[in-house]
Amino acid sequence: MINLALYKREMKGSVKVLLIFAAIVTLYVTIIISMxxxxxxxxxxSFYDIMPxxxxxxxxxxxxxxxxxxxxSYLYGFILLVFPMLFxxxxxxxxxxxxxxxxxxxxxxxxxxxxxxxxxxQLSVMLSGIVLLVLYITGLEVVAARVSFPGELAVPExxxxxxxxxxxxxxIGSICFFASCAFSDTKYSIAVGAGIPALTYVLQMLANTxxxxxKVKYFTFFTLFDAAGVVEGERAAIxxxxxxxxxxxxxxGSAIGVFCKKDMHI
Amino acid sequence: MGVISIQNLTRDYGLGKGIFDVSFEVERGEIFGFLxxxxxxxxxxxxxxxxxxxxxxxxxxxxxxxxxxxHDEIQKQLGYIPGEISFFxxxxxxxxxxxxxxxxxxxxxxxxxxxxxxxxxxxxxKIKKMSKGMKQKLGIAAAFMHDPDILILDxxxxxxxxxxxxxxxxxxxxxKKRGKTVLLSSHMFEEVERTCDRIGIIRNGKLVNVDFxxxxxxxxxxxxxxxxxxxxxxxxxxxxxxxxxxxVKVTVSAKQSLETIFMDYxxxxxxx
Numbered sequence: 001m002i003n004l005a006l007y008k009r010e011m012k013g014s015v016k017v018l019l020i021f022a023a024i025v026t027l028y029v030t031i032i033i034s035m036x037x038x039x040x041x042x043x044x045x046s047f048y049d050i051m052p053x054x055x056x057x058x059x060x061x062x063x064x065x066x067x068x069x070x071x072x073s074y075l076y077g078f079i080l081l082v083f084p085m086l087f088x089x090x091x092x093x094x095x096x097x098x099x100x101x102x103x104x105x106x107x108x109x110x111x112x113x114x115x116x117x118x119x120x121x122q123l124s125v126m127l128s129g130i131v132l133l134v135l136y137i138t139g140l141e142v143v144a145a146r147v148s149f150p151g152e153l154a155v156p157e158x159x160x161x162x163x164x165x166x167x168x169x170x171x172i173g174s175i176c177f178f179a180s181c182a183f184s185d186t187k188y189s190i191a192v193g194a195g196i197p198a199l200t201y202v203l204q205m206l207a208n209t210x211x212x213x214x215k216v217k218y219f220t221f222f223t224l225f226d227a228a229g230v231v232e233g234e235r236a237a238i239x240x241x242x243x244x245x246x247x248x249x250x251x252x253g254s255a256i257g258v259f260c261k262k263d264m265h266i
Numbered sequence: 267m268g269v270i271s272i273q274n275l276t277r278d279y280g281l282g283k284g285i286f287d288v289s290f291e292v293e294r295g296e297i298f299g300f301l302x303x304x305x306x307x308x309x310x311x312x313x314x315x316x317x318x319x320x321x322x323x324x325x326x327x328x329x330x331x332x333x334x335x336x337h338d339e340i341q342k343q344l345g346y347i348p349g350e351i352s353f354f355x356x357x358x359x360x361x362x363x364x365x366x367x368x369x370x371x372x373x374x375x376x377x378x379x380x381x382x383x384x385x386x387x388x389x390x391x392k393i394k395k396m397s398k399g400m401k402q403k404l405g406i407a408a409a410f411m412h413d414p415d416i417l418i419l420d421x422x423x424x425x426x427x428x429x430x431x432x433x434x435x436x437x438x439x440x441x442k443k444r445g446k447t448v449l450l451s452s453h454m455f456e457e458v459e460r461t462c463d464r465i466g467i468i469r470n471g472k473l474v475n476v477d478f479x480x481x482x483x484x485x486x487x488x489x490x491x492x493x494x495x496x497x498x499x500x501x502x503x504x505x506x507x508x509x510x511x512x513x514v515k516v517t518v519s520a521k522q523s524l525e526t527i528f529m530d531y532x533x534x535x536x537x538x
Contacts, residue, residue, distance in 0.1 A: 005368035103352035
């Protein structure tokens, strides 16, 4: 189903990128979790009172008193959306389009390995990276919360939340991977694979800022990721995450189909 | 049916670019030279054989298997040197060869070391830092290490120095003796003349001629008989010009090089 030699090589490439993002995320997550205390929340809320648009744009809202509510406000609006997204963009493009563009795909195709196997291997690398990153984030959050505020973080709630986060990033990853398989030129693969997620995130920021721009939320898939709703167990929020997951399955499947059929001028 | 068989293969890229109704076969144990100027369609033809692109009309088969549908089966017995070598630049030569062997699921008992010795390649350095010639040698090692029965070589000696070009020609001759089938695309007339049994000449995407090297040469050989004043002079003349002497008559033949023959086929054309 997958080629182990290729998987190993690509995971080596992923590890370097993963380490960088893990380091960035560690920095933010530990600092923000350690900042949690009811008084500090008041300070942050006072920021919100001063500049509500700016705070709302990056997904930070006032009035969260529980630790997980605090984390949703200050981590799940920007940091945990943007950094894994960057990882998806980087690896998505690097796994297929870059090889076709540079011609090194020849090495992979001029061997007794089916195209489907090549695509499935690269897909597995993509999935492994995303899952590892979300797992690491989850572990990190649990540890950081336990060290600073033992007993404050409800782990089952966090798991629900991060499952939804995983669905979101799988969907973003599937956009990047599909673009990588569909275009033989990195120019276009990056334009689509990075452009769509980045643009929709900007729309999301816009939608967050205020009532006038609120309608914009219907044009961004980030709306389907409703962190607070998932923690509350709201049906709509869980449905949103499920839609993201289904979308990811569909796009990953199409990406493999496209890769198997396309002409490669390499 | 030949080991490599191309039937009425057409791929039109528009504006006269592409390949049009190309058909030829390469028999088992034969070395087939594929000659043509840049942009004539050699690489496009080879991409079809490798299963990189799907034929729009016509078909190509290797060992009677469809090159598009069965590309992975075909590749088991095929070695390929691409026209433009582009390996994973982040790897060292040694890492790349090891990866290629693992990727193909080869065991340790392969011809990699033999190839490295033959072409005096030290694959320690990063591929990114390698010269064109070194990358080419790496490509040769990767193409030959699994000892394939069929070889598709797209300008395999580009970037090699004359000594290494010679070694490569020797390698091809040995492989032919071992019964291998070779499709060799080239600009190097000498290389083709020395190694190939038959030659196909492609121009503007159309195969203009397929013939045996000897036939091509014969057809373009001009013979002259000259009379010299004395037998002494005739002897000297015959010696200098490699002619045959009969009394004061000497017969010499001017062999056109394949290059000249080649020029006849596509010289003066509007190829570009």
